[in-house]
Amino acid sequence: MAGGVAVIGTLVIFTNAWLVEKSKEFPLLRQTVHLFAILPMAVPGMVLGLAYIFFFNHPNNPLNVLYGTMAILILNTLIHFYTVCHLTSMTALKQLDPEFESVGASLKVPFWRTYTRVTLPVSLPAVLDISVYLFVNAMTTVSAVVFLYGPDTRLAAVSVLHLDEAGYFASAAAMAVLILLTSMGVKILHALVTHLLLKKAQVWRQR
Numbered sequence: 541m542a543g544g545v546a547v548i549g550t551l552v553i554f555t556n557a558w559l560v561e562k563s564k565e566f567p568l569l570r571q572t573v574h575l576f577a578i579l580p581m582a583v584p585g586m587v588l589g590l591a592y593i594f595f596f597n598h599p600n601n602p603l604n605v606l607y608g609t610m611a612i613l614i615l616n617t618l619i620h621f622y623t624v625c626h627l628t629s630m631t632a633l634k635q636l637d638p639e640f641e642s643v644g645a646s647l648k649v650p651f652w653r654t655y656t657r658v659t660l661p662v663s664l665p666a667v668l669d670i671s672v673y674l675f676v677n678a679m680t681t682v683s684a685v686v687f688l689y690g691p692d693t694r695l696a697a698v699s700v701l702h703l704d705e706a707g708y709f710a711s712a713a714a715m716a717v718l719i720l721l722t723s724m725g726v727k728i729l730h731a732l733v734t735h736l737l738l739k740k741a742q743v744w745r746q747r
Contacts, residue, residue, distance in 0.1 A: 541613050541685075541694060541695060542678035549618045549625065550671040557629030562641055574626075581623035585683030592616055593687050608690030616688055617678045625670045632666035633659070664737060672730040676723045 556577065560570045565639035579589070596607040606612040637660065644654035660667065682697045691699055696719050 541617065541640045541693075544610070544614045545617045545621075545678040546671045548614060548673040549621075549674045552618070553622060553625045553670060554629045554660075554663070554667055555655075557626050558633060558655060561630055561633040562638075562659070575663055577626040578623055580619050580621075585620055585681065586687075588616065588620055589687035592684070592720060596684050608688070608693065610693050612688055613685050613693060613695070616676070616684050620684050621674055621677050623671060628636035628666055628670055628673075629663075632663045634738060636662060648681065665734070668730060668734050668737070672727060679719055679723050 556573060560574050562575075563570065583591075592612065595601065596603055596612060598604065606615075640658050641651070641654060644651065644658070662692075680697055682701060686694060686698055686701070689695055696715055700712050700715045700719070703709075703715060
């Protein structure tokens with residue numbers, strides 16, 4: 541689940557932030573998207589989990605098929621930690637020269653090419669930070685997903701709670717250590733990948 545949240549979440553959050561910050565059309569829609577991006581910060585995880593139960597578990601809801609699957613866990617966790625990543629993306633995009641898009645449009649370069657060849661590489665540090673933030677938080681989150689998992693989607697963090705409640709304290713501690721080591725391993729990998737990519741893609745920062 542943490543891997544899915546990191547990959548899907550980074551792509552969705554940064555792209556949405558780019559559309560809000562850099563696009564000039566539909567100002568009302570952009571403000572609405574920004575409002576909904578900020579909203580999860582004001583909603584506790586437990587409330588978010590209960591809301592998902594009431595919404596997705598209703599038999600008349602066509603999205604009921606998602607309940608108890610890995611998809612709803614990824615969606616819930618992504619929404620839970622959306623705000624911090626959205627603000628990080630907005631901050632990184634505000635530091636870019638606003639003329640990039642104008643110059644690209646004047647040269648008749650497609651907007652998606654400007655995004656993939658200029659905006660994304662320049663904002664690479666923020667993108668990588670968002671991905672590792674989502675992964676680590678998804679590894680340790682409990683408050684929302686504890687209401688949504690199924691028999692085949694029980695998460696490691698949730699298992700720690702169950703083992704502790706059952707009196708298997710040593711097993712709970714071992715599972716917690718595995719979560720810690722996994723997060724540390726991903727953080728170390730993130731540091732290595734960041735160093736290699738920035739060394740290749742952002743040599744201009746060192747000049």
